[in-house]
Amino acid sequence: MDELYRNYAERGVESVFVYVREAHPGENSGPQHSFERKLAHAHEFQRLFDVRRPILVDDLEGRAHRAFGQMPNMTYILNSAHSVVFRSAWTDPDTIRLALDYLLGVQARRRAGARLAPFYSELQGFRWVDDAAFQAGLARNGPRAVREFAEATRRWARGEHLGSLPQRRTSAELRPA
Amino acid sequence: MTADGYNYRVFPPEDDVEVFARWTEALKVGTRAPDPELLELASGQTVALSSYTRRGLTVVELGSLT
Numbered sequence: 001m002d003e004l005y006r007n008y009a010e011r012g013v014e015s016v017f018v019y020v021r022e023a024h025p026g027e028n029s030g031p032q033h034s035f036e037r038k039l040a041h042a043h044e045f046q047r048l049f050d051v052r053r054p055i056l057v058d059d060l061e062g063r064a065h066r067a068f069g070q071m072p073n074m075t076y077i078l079n080s081a082h083s084v085v086f087r088s089a090w091t092d093p094d095t096i097r098l099a100l101d102y103l104l105g106v107q108a109r110r111r112a113g114a115r116l117a118p119f120y121s122e123l124q125g126f127r128w129v130d131d132a133a134f135q136a137g138l139a140r141n142g143p144r145a146v147r148e149f150a151e152a153t154r155r156w157a158r159g160e161h162l163g164s165l166p167q168r169r170t171s172a173e174l175r176p177a
Numbered sequence: 178m179t180a181d182g183y184n185y186r187v188f189p190p191e192d193d194v195e196v197f198a199r200w201t202e203a204l205k206v207g208t209r210a211p212d213p214e215l216l217e218l219a220s221g222q223t224v225a226l227s228s229y230t231r232r233g234l235t236v237v238e239l240g241s242l243t
Binding site for chain 2: 015017031046053065080091148
């Protein structure tokens, strides 16, 4: 995403990363119990991935995250009127590039005098699935993150996520650490 | 929602299924986005998200280290 940020900055596109709650907390990167801890995680994220985009940190209660829909890694494109012109449940550079090229094209055509009216559209996105990289990320967070995701995957496969969520949580907390 | 409730200790969070189900209907294209005050990591200052978006098209990614 930072490569995309650099490429499109030259064309006048801003990019920001809003730092929200930990999606897969583990022994090494646990849940955020204080804003200082959240800031430390944001700095670690910036260092680890050499993030050059501005990082904006949400508050401890996740007000911004919840207002935008609370998905773990989503992306929006907003225009200068602060309106949503694109949104994606997962962050996928190819999909974002497609949207930016289209939206920049609209701006260029309007500057050239074209009359263009907005309409609503949707797109089925397809993101890369890199299990090895994902598992490496979980391992970096700690063994608990690996174990909990493996258990969740088994439960999802059995369709248990459609059952009682409090029951799932209780069951997970009763497992030995 | 409290900070402890939001920052869950055990994955998946209690609201996992609801969040995914709700998202398709939340904050749709064409609507005005929320304008939260956020802490800018580089400056340590609190800024409104609109301080970026008013400059033009803005990609807003939300995520975390984990």
